Amino acid sequence: MRMHDLPDEKGHFGRYGGVFVAETLMAALEELKEAYLRCAADPQFQAEIEYDLEHYVGRPSPIYHARRWSDHHGGAQLYLKREDLNHTGAHKVNNVLGQALLARRMGKKRVIAETGAGMHGVAAATVAARFGMECVVYMGSEDVKRQAANVARMKMLGAEVVPVESGSKTLKDALNEAMRDWVTNVSSTFYIIGTVAGPHPYPMMVRDFQTVIGRECKAQMMALAGRHPDAVLACVGGGSNAIGIFHAYLAEAAVRLIGVEAAGEGIESGRHAATLCAGTPGILHGNRTYLLQDADGQIQQTHSISAGLDYPGVGPEHAWLRDSKRAEYVAVSDDQALAAFHALCRLEGIIPALESSHALAYAARLAPTLPQDAIVLVNLSGRGDKDMHTVAARSGITL
Amino acid sequence: MSRIAATFERLQAGERKALIPYFTAGDPDPAVTVAIMHALARAGADVIELGVPFSDPMADGPVIQRASERALGKGMNLARVLGQVGDFRARDARTPVVVMSYANPIEAMGWERFAGEAAANGVDGVLVVDYPPEEAHESAALLEQRGIDAIFLVAPTTTDARMRELAAAARGYIYYVSLTGVTGATHFDLAPVEEKLKRLRKLTRLPIGVGFGIRDGASAKAVARIADAVVIGSALVQLLAEGDAAGAPERAAQFVAGVRQAMDAR
Numbered sequence: 233m234r235m236h237d238l239p240d241e242k243g244h245f246g247r248y249g250g251v252f253v254a255e256t257l258m259a260a261l262e263e264l265k266e267a268y269l270r271c272a273a274d275p276q277f278q279a280e281i282e283y284d285l286e287h288y289v290g291r292p293s294p295i296y297h298a299r300r301w302s303d304h305h306g307g308a309q310l311y312l313k314r315e316d317l318n319h320t321g322a323h324k325v326n327n328v329l330g331q332a333l334l335a336r337r338m339g340k341k342r343v344i345a346e347t348g349a350g351m352h353g354v355a356a357a358t359v360a361a362r363f364g365m366e367c368v369v370y371m372g373s374e375d376v377k378r379q380a381a382n383v384a385r386m387k388m389l390g391a392e393v394v395p396v397e398s399g400s401k402t403l404k405d406a407l408n409e410a411m412r413d414w415v416t417n418v419s420s421t422f423y424i425i426g427t428v429a430g431p432h433p434y435p436m437m438v439r440d441f442q443t444v445i446g447r448e449c450k451a452q453m454m455a456l457a458g459r460h461p462d463a464v465l466a467c468v469g470g471g472s473n474a475i476g477i478f479h480a481y482l483a484e485a486a487v488r489l490i491g492v493e494a495a496g497e498g499i500e501s502g503r504h505a506a507t508l509c510a511g512t513p514g515i516l517h518g519n520r521t522y523l524l525q526d527a528d529g530q531i532q533q534t535h536s537i538s539a540g541l542d543y544p545g546v547g548p549e550h551a552w553l554r555d556s557k558r559a560e561y562v563a564v565s566d567d568q569a570l571a572a573f574h575a576l577c578r579l580e581g582i583i584p585a586l587e588s589s590h591a592l593a594y595a596a597r598l599a600p601t602l603p604q605d606a607i608v609l610v611n612l613s614g615r616g617d618k619d620m621h622t623v624a625a626r627s628g629i630t631l
Numbered sequence: 632m633s634r635i636a637a638t639f640e641r642l643q644a645g646e647r648k649a650l651i652p653y654f655t656a657g658d659p660d661p662a663v664t665v666a667i668m669h670a671l672a673r674a675g676a677d678v679i680e681l682g683v684p685f686s687d688p689m690a691d692g693p694v695i696q697r698a699s700e701r702a703l704g705k706g707m708n709l710a711r712v713l714g715q716v717g718d719f720r721a722r723d724a725r726t727p728v729v730v731m732s733y734a735n736p737i738e739a740m741g742w743e744r745f746a747g748e749a750a751a752n753g754v755d756g757v758l759v760v761d762y763p764p765e766e767a768h769e770s771a772a773l774l775e776q777r778g779i780d781a782i783f784l785v786a787p788t789t790t791d792a793r794m795r796e797l798a799a800a801a802r803g804y805i806y807y808v809s810l811t812g813v814t815g816a817t818h819f820d821l822a823p824v825e826e827k828l829k830r831l832r833k834l835t836r837l838p839i840g841v842g843f844g845i846r847d848g849a850s851a852k853a854v855a856r857i858a859d860a861v862v863i864g865s866a867l868v869q870l871l872a873e874g875d876a877a878g879a880p881e882r883a884a885q886f887v888a889g890v891r892q893a894m895d896a897r
Contacts, residue, residue, distance in 0.1 A: 242765060250760060250765075250766055251763060251765060251766065252734055252761045252763070252766060253689075253761055253763070254689070254690040254760050254761055254784060254786070254808075255763060255783070255785060255786040255788075255793075255797075255808065256690075256784075256786035256787070256788050256808060256811055256812075257788075258763055258786075258788070258789070258793060259786075259788040259789060259790055259793070260788065262790075263840040292764055354893040372827040387680075398693070398696050398700075399686065399687065399696075399700070404687060405687075408687050408688075408689045411689045412690075412692070412813045414690065415690065415811060415812060415813060416811060416812040416813065416816065417811075418788060418811050419811070512736050513738075514735045514739060515689075515733075515734040515735045515761065516687060516735060517689070517740055518761070523735070525735065525739065527735070527739065528708035528709060528710075528736060529709070529736040529738060529739025529740070530685065530703060530708075530735075530736070530741075531686040531687050531735070581875055630830075
């Protein structure tokens with residue numbers, strides 16, 4: 233079994249993944265899987281995606297050699313994959329576009345989505361507007377408060393934003409509520425999951441739509457540097473931007489793959505979202521994966537300065553990559569992410585998303601330990617406009 | 632013969648249908664859970680479905696979500712639920728108890744230990760909401776070794792091919808979910824349920840219970856005409872939460888007695 237052939241036909245990545253949902257959704261997931269596999273093998277469908285990725289999203293996104301930022305650390309050369317330059321400001325749109333085209337093929341006129349920071353919700357609202365679909369976005373009421381600008385953006389795009397008041401009122405609860413909507417409206421509705429989690433075929437399908445990131449990188453790095461990078465870094469919440477950039481490099485054993493989780497206020501504080509670093513295997517949201525849970529199997533509250541990483545689970549393929557040691561997973565605190573955020577603003581004139589700032593922070597720590605001709609590629613998965621209020625409040629800036 | 636099989640045999644002999652109330656263990660207070668179970672049995676419940684509280688009850692509507700939150704807030708966990716079944720069993724050797732849970736609390740305890748403790752405490756059936764038969768081979772075998780029935784859901788969206796698979800895996804009874812939706816939903820329509828049960832009966836000789844959307848004597852009576860068992864959850868859970876915890880067993884008894892009467896009326 234080759235690593236990049238996973239999942240198996242039942243959606244397993246080693247012992248992880250699978251389909252753990254109530255019976256009502258089983259037929260819908262089967263239908264989705266069949267429709268997706270048909271489309272994946274259909275050149276016409278692939279051509280539609282490629283057209284929209286180029287003309288609507290603005291792909292390929294460039295790779296930028298951040299020379300001043302590299303010199304600042306005095307070690308490896310740091311390159312940034314500029315997913316922040318995509319339409320809607322993050323990698324999320326790659327996946328949403330694929331799923332929306334699939335929904336259209338399946339004749340579904342209503343799409344639903346969950347969102348944490350709001351980037352996936354904005355991407356879903358955007359693409360739904362473009363295809364003339366009804367769009368409902370579930371968002372934890374805490375996140376609605378924290379991310380007012382993105383809520384306004386989604387409403388402007390014609391989506392209905394439903395604040396979720398149950399549980400911890402954050403991303404995991406938004407996902408629960410979206411699942412409840414789907415189970416109720418299963419015949420009319422397509423559920424656009426925003427990350428590589430959920431029941432099979434979602435982890436596989438979302439990954440496939442995001443692998444465009446790594447495929448572009450491979451060709452771009454060859455053109456820019458004449459070789460593969462020594463290490464590829466990406467932040468991991470659910471893990472979609474990380475899988476997107478890792479996947480093309482899985483077969484290149486010499487390339488280190490490093491996923492960076494949110495250590496929040498420090499793993500020892502208990503207030504973090506570092507699932508792969510500090511979690512244990514369990515079942516949530518339709519798949520078996522690492523979870524932040526207590527000894528009784530109850531899911532724990534997470535914390536991160538970035539709402540997009542504030543999730544107690546992680547995609548099952550990452551769980552598998554962790555156990556098989558093909559990828560390494562580390563964690564970076566709120567403060568370290570914030571320092572990297574400011575450094576990139578000042579040294580390169582690029583305002584990164586707080587999520588991506590976690591990957592940047594680890595790159596900043598790694599670079600000085602490597603020789604000057606080493607190459608580190610970081611997925612700059614999104615831009616930081618949405619984080620102005622959070623950063624200002626934390627850094628004593630008055631808006 | 633298992634307690635579940637014996638119960639359905641007895642009911643069928645008397646041409647009566649089973650009444651299966653559901654409530655969340657530990658709600659409104661862990662101190663009254665066992666008393667509620669006894670009250671339900673006395674009032675005419677034939678099987679009791681006891682819910683294991685979970686932090687992320689994806690298949691449940693607001694009523695059972697809140698019940699789960701309240702129970703967790705009072706320190707409930709799976710081990711305590713099994714202990715409560717044991718306490719109930721000490722004074723009621725006859726009424727079957729089915730533990731209904733999401734997968735993760737059981738995974739966290741470990742299937743081996745769970746099956747052992749469930750059997751030791753007199754659990755008769757286990758229904759794991761988010762564990763379809765595809766993923767349930769090992770767990771179902773563990774339960775079967777200890778004489779516990781693995782109960783499965785069939786839904787309106789279940790295809791005939793899956794129904795066959797489910798019928799083969801199911802033990803005890805089959806739980807038919809009457810509508811596409813979460814617990815506590817009310818858009819219930821009897822005709823399609825009747826149609827689906829006809830197809831299901833060709834594939835299984837197990838009794839079939841129907842749940843979701845049944846909230847009172849009238850809807851229970853209507854369902855009892857086409858099913859072998861009627862499951863009532865959210866309506867009871869709602870009632871348990873309204874008023875003081877000490878009065879919960881009495882409220883439960885009154886409600887279930889009323890439903891029982893409606894079901895048995897000719």
